[in-house]
Amino acid sequence: MQKMKLVVVGNGMAGMRTVEELLKIAPDIYDITVFGDEPYPNYNRIMLSPVLANEQTIDDIILNSREWYAENNIKLYTNARINKIDRKNRVVYAEDGASAEYDRLLIATGSKPFMLPIPGADLQGVLGYRDIKDTNDMIAAAKKYKHAVVIGGGLLGLEAANGLKIQGMDVTVVHKNNWLLERQLDKTAGRMLQKNLEAKGLKFLLNKNTEQLIGKNGRVSAVRFTDGVEVAADLVVMAVGIRPNYALAESAGIYCNKGIVVNDTMQTYDPRIYAVGECVAHRGISYGLVAPLFEMAKVCATHLANFGIGQYKGSVTSTKLKVTGIDLFSAGDFSSGEGAPDDGREEIVLHDAVGGVYKKLVIKNDKIIGGVLFGDTADGAWYFQMLRDGKSIHEIRDHLMFGQDSLGNTGHAGQDKAAAMTDEMEVCGCNGVCKGTIVKAIKEKGLFTIDDVKKQTKAASSCGSCTGLVEQILASTLGGGYAPPSTSKAVCGCTEMNHEEVREEIRKHKYLTIPDAMKGMQWRTPNGCATCRPALNYYLISTWPHEAKDDPQSRFINERVHANIQKDGTYSVVPRMYGGVTSPDQLRKIADVADKYKVPMVKVTGGQRIDLLGVKKEDLTNMWADLDMPSGYAYGKSIRTVKTCVGSEFCRFGTQNSTQMGIDLEKAFDHMWAPHKVKFAVSGCPRNCAESGIKDVGIIGVDSGWEIYVGGNGGIKTEVAQFLCKVKTAEEVMEYSGAFIQIYREEARYLDRTVHWIERVGLDYVKKRVVEDHEGRKAAYERLLYALQGATNPWLDRVQKRDEYKEYQTITI
Amino acid sequence: MSWKKVCPLNEVPKLGARVVRTGTGDIGVFRTEDDRVFAINNSCPHKGGPLTQGIVYGNKVACPLHQWKISLETGKAEEPDVGEVACYPIKVEGGVVYIELK
Numbered sequence: 001m002q003k004m005k006l007v008v009v010g011n012g013m014a015g016m017r018t019v020e021e022l023l024k025i026a027p028d029i030y031d032i033t034v035f036g037d038e039p040y041p042n043y044n045r046i047m048l049s050p051v052l053a054n055e056q057t058i059d060d061i062i063l064n065s066r067e068w069y070a071e072n073n074i075k076l077y078t079n080a081r082i083n084k085i086d087r088k089n090r091v092v093y094a095e096d097g098a099s100a101e102y103d104r105l106l107i108a109t110g111s112k113p114f115m116l117p118i119p120g121a122d123l124q125g126v127l128g129y130r131d132i133k134d135t136n137d138m139i140a141a142a143k144k145y146k147h148a149v150v151i152g153g154g155l156l157g158l159e160a161a162n163g164l165k166i167q168g169m170d171v172t173v174v175h176k177n178n179w180l181l182e183r184q185l186d187k188t189a190g191r192m193l194q195k196n197l198e199a200k201g202l203k204f205l206l207n208k209n210t211e212q213l214i215g216k217n218g219r220v221s222a223v224r225f226t227d228g229v230e231v232a233a234d235l236v237v238m239a240v241g242i243r244p245n246y247a248l249a250e251s252a253g254i255y256c257n258k259g260i261v262v263n264d265t266m267q268t269y270d271p272r273i274y275a276v277g278e279c280v281a282h283r284g285i286s287y288g289l290v291a292p293l294f295e296m297a298k299v300c301a302t303h304l305a306n307f308g309i310g311q312y313k314g315s316v317t318s319t320k321l322k323v324t325g326i327d328l329f330s331a332g333d334f335s336s337g338e339g340a341p342d343d344g345r346e347e348i349v350l351h352d353a354v355g356g357v358y359k360k361l362v363i364k365n366d367k368i369i370g371g372v373l374f375g376d377t378a379d380g381a382w383y384f385q386m387l388r389d390g391k392s393i394h395e396i397r398d399h400l401m402f403g404q405d406s407l408g409n410t411g412h413a414g415q416d417k418a419a420a421m422t423d424e425m426e427v428c429g430c431n432g433v434c435k436g437t438i439v440k441a442i443k444e445k446g447l448f449t450i451d452d453v454k455k456q457t458k459a460a461s462s463c464g465s466c467t468g469l470v471e472q473i474l475a476s477t478l479g480g481g482y483a484p485p486s487t488s489k490a491v492c493g494c495t496e497m498n499h500e501e502v503r504e505e506i507r508k509h510k511y512l513t514i515p516d517a518m519k520g521m522q523w524r525t526p527n528g529c530a531t532c533r534p535a536l537n538y539y540l541i542s543t544w545p546h547e548a549k550d551d552p553q554s555r556f557i558n559e560r561v562h563a564n565i566q567k568d569g570t571y572s573v574v575p576r577m578y579g580g581v582t583s584p585d586q587l588r589k590i591a592d593v594a595d596k597y598k599v600p601m602v603k604v605t606g607g608q609r610i611d612l613l614g615v616k617k618e619d620l621t622n623m624w625a626d627l628d629m630p631s632g633y634a635y636g637k638s639i640r641t642v643k644t645c646v647g648s649e650f651c652r653f654g655t656q657n658s659t660q661m662g663i664d665l666e667k668a669f670d671h672m673w674a675p676h677k678v679k680f681a682v683s684g685c686p687r688n689c690a691e692s693g694i695k696d697v698g699i700i701g702v703d704s705g706w707e708i709y710v711g712g713n714g715g716i717k718t719e720v721a722q723f724l725c726k727v728k729t730a731e732e733v734m735e736y737s738g739a740f741i742q743i744y745r746e747e748a749r750y751l752d753r754t755v756h757w758i759e760r761v762g763l764d765y766v767k768k769r770v771v772e773d774h775e776g777r778k779a780a781y782e783r784l785l786y787a788l789q790g791a792t793n794p795w796l797d798r799v800q801k802r803d804e805y806k807e808y809q810t811i812t813i
Numbered sequence: 814m815s816w817k818k819v820c821p822l823n824e825v826p827k828l829g830a831r832v833v834r835t836g837t838g839d840i841g842v843f844r845t846e847d848d849r850v851f852a853i854n855n856s857c858p859h860k861g862g863p864l865t866q867g868i869v870y871g872n873k874v875a876c877p878l879h880q881w882k883i884s885l886e887t888g889k890a891e892e893p894d895v896g897e898v899a900c901y902p903i904k905v906e907g908g909v910v911y912i913e914l915k
Contacts (some may be wrong), residue, residue: 012858081849083824133885350824354816455893456893462879517885525871526846526847526871527828527846527870528870529870529871529902530867530868530870530875530880530882531876533868533870534868553827553828553829553868553869554828554868555866556877557866557867557868557877561866565861565866565877565878568861569861569862569863806824806826806831807826807829810831810832810833810834810839811819811820811831811832811833811834811842812833812834812835813817813818813819813833813834813835813910813914
């Protein structure tokens, strides 16, 4: 079959990102031709400022080399400006006479710097700041001339000014407003920024309107303002804004209104023609930052690939200034006080003028709608995430201003400020990745998302505790290019659907097998991947207990063989000891088994039981038979242990029989699968020797009954459990904690611990469901008991049906 | 060089694998959803993880230790990881899997 022809006009970041996304999902349906009017292949425009500041070279910022185009069979024309689109015959023509026919056309012509229409704007030495040529011209001018004036105190202007200063020029920034970056900062932060930049040697003229540029021998020599003041200038950079570049589209009769008008699928009024990037007007808005362009690219690619899924609904953007040594972040609508809309918005401000820290959050209806951070931007990504997700801050309002403390507290020596780290310092303690390696990968490989960084560098890809640090590094390296992932993202690359949507579909259509579910939900891959299959399997069996079929091939090895794989491919065996209570008989048996199978290490676990490490897979079944004890599920996304203290039976302080309570809980919830591991603890008095404060469900006996705490975690990041309720009897402990766990099982995303789930839905919601809704609680508890009905010890099952479980046998030839 | 019998095809689970012990080390025999079979060394190029214990999808397996993705067809690791394991000729005849060893 003949391939369709796709022509791309514009060889920049938006156009090429769309092509990359397209190649990922449909590599074979088009012959692709790309026209670009610059002499270079696609490069990373947002890294021009570091080039000007001598931190990067042009070669470093090339995103797609010419080899890449060749490898993907893309015909690339550089130095080729398209000046005509013949829509009737579907041909585009370049100025140099080249032409190409298309079945589909993608316009990504970007934007142009806005040049003030004032006398002298056409003199030599007057530039915009947009591309490699402008950058090279500035570097060349800096070698010959002394005085530079940058008109415009916005992001681009300040980055240009900073770069020119580093190139050795005497730089004055002219701005028509009262303070710098008035679109990103309020007055206070704008003033702090100015002070900081002045300390770096930049000069500022505020409240100034430029009247004309004065020339000498054809080259600019001075700038004159409307108030009559003049300053010397051998180089003038106009950075007063950008304008979508849509002249070509307009001349072809495509409907434009301050940009090429597109719908939510990035299609123009000509159905064969799509447009992405800074040249479009989507819902009346044109974007000049890179993050929205990439969102557009993703959507556009799915439509070019004929999948017909994905909608672009506009972006909320955030900014960071890429001037080394200055920490500044802003997002959303942060106007407050005088001049701001009177719509019930409130502000929270923290201002330390001497320490150089300023934080302002603007809140409306318990949600963050905007914010400005200066001097300490560590929590920028966190605030921005809540803003994008529209999360209620009601419950955390008291300490909102003090930040998330979101960074892991282990594995990177307590570092929590990426800017203060040197290149040699370790960010990811699991995979040994230093800050310098991450920054280098971001710049040279053109990474834009946390997922890109994880994939390329392995940082934050194991335990994830350094994710916050990596995000900060990403944000400060990319500036406006950084887009934090939305929390409701797709399960994996095999589908567009997020976890909640998948669960809902499984419930609605009553899918009982993975193939049926994948077919019904139009999975893109024939049998998923190692990420989505375990999730789907869990969703099926937790939604339809006793009906859905558990698929062992979709389980991670540990759950498939009911033992925990070790680094050398051997396994560990942890038998259940309900409530951490054992007997001489059990201990003797364990000792005998350890002797018989020459177990290299016998270890007491943190969950009050015994771990036999280094067991060969072929020995597992025999060992289980000899042990004759139930599996402790120490390997699963399942109930693990119920840790207990000694309690009132022996302890002189004990108020309740915590040991018995623990044994009863562990027996009742035995064999329970969950979105992630579930740990319980029961303490017999508030001294809390069983550490109930860091468990998914922590119970503390008091004289008058039992207190129940939920959402604690003692692992990667220590999380203190929150008080759920107090009950009187042991039966109530069972019912309340069972109902809590069941709702978590039914509603959390796969691989969410209870703390993550509660963080998302809020403790109020959990209390409503578990504490206030009496009928609902009883019903949830019943559903859990039903799901667990008839569950058996998986080890015994494998001992009794050895022949059916070939998995444990090795074939020798 | 000779073809050696491994086991009946139905003793290798779909989207699964079996360990085959040979004089020169363990080989993994894999079976895809559409009943294609592959044989590669049972040792991940990363840290020697037993690939047979991983989750099989499409024509790949994800190593159980650190999730490197290895192509069953070429033995190569998926980018950005770099590495390769040896592949062996394998066939199914009359419902039985055979492997060719040097």
